Amino acid sequence: MKKLIFEGAEAKTFLVEFNGKKAVEKERIPKKYREKKLDEKIRKERIKAEVNLLHKAKIAGIRTPIIYRIDYNKNSILMEWLNAKKIKEKINSMEKKEFIEIGKQISLLHLNSIVHGDLTSNNILIKKRKIFFIDFGLGFNSHKIEDFAVDLLGFKKTFLSSYPEKEQKWNWIEQGYLKSSKGKEVLKRIEEVEKRKRYL
Ligand SMILES: Nc1ncnc2c1ncn2[C@@H]1O[C@H](COP(=O)(O)OP(=O)(O)O)[C@@H](O)[C@H]1O
Ligand SMILES: [Mg+2]
Helix, strand or coil: CEEEEEECCCEEEEEEEECCEEEEEEEECCCCCCCHHHHHHHHHHHHHHHHHHHHHHHHCCCCCCCEEEEECCCCEEEEECCCCEEHHHHHHHCCHHHHHHHHHHHHHHHHCCEECCCCCCCCEEEECCEEEECCCCCCEECCCHHHHHHHHHHHHHHHHCCCCCHHHHHHHHHHHHCCCCCHHHHHHHHHHHHHHHHCC
């Protein structure tokens, strides 16, 4: 069994079977505009980075899929299938607590020097109040407040462009984020980044 579940700009994601269980296989697709050797190298590096970050997050206590196997010939990651829904699909039935939890979990990523790089309501999953993070393909390690601010601001922008009562919901996410020791500093930096952008 191999069923395409998502085709993005960088990767194809399939539902497959592994040891009799559902699993997810994410294959990085070649980029034709890049020279072949360079493209191979970049795809391998991104896979390595994604796996490292998924693992690092898991060790920090953040829910991410378990990695089963990395295939450097196919440039793919085989991982646990999370029986959870994208928050995008659940947002209207989610409660305040759950939004606060999302903010808390993002701050936990940052406290562990993990910048996700692509925080959207497609890359955060939910199952019975539990929050999961996937898709660390654009992520990196950093201690910088600026990087955390840009990470959270990316999420804020996509978040505020959709959903009913989005301001209230976003506020709850910020409330959760503020529970961390660096929360205030990061939110302040977001304001500065937004101001800077306005004058560009
Ligand atoms: N471990 C997983 N368990 C369940 N669904 C997943 C898993 N990984 C990815 N998906 C699904 O596949 C989609 C694409 O995966 P993602 O890693 O976000 O790739 P892309 O970089 O192309 O966005 C996700 O939005 C999600 O719906
Ligand atoms: Mg994604």
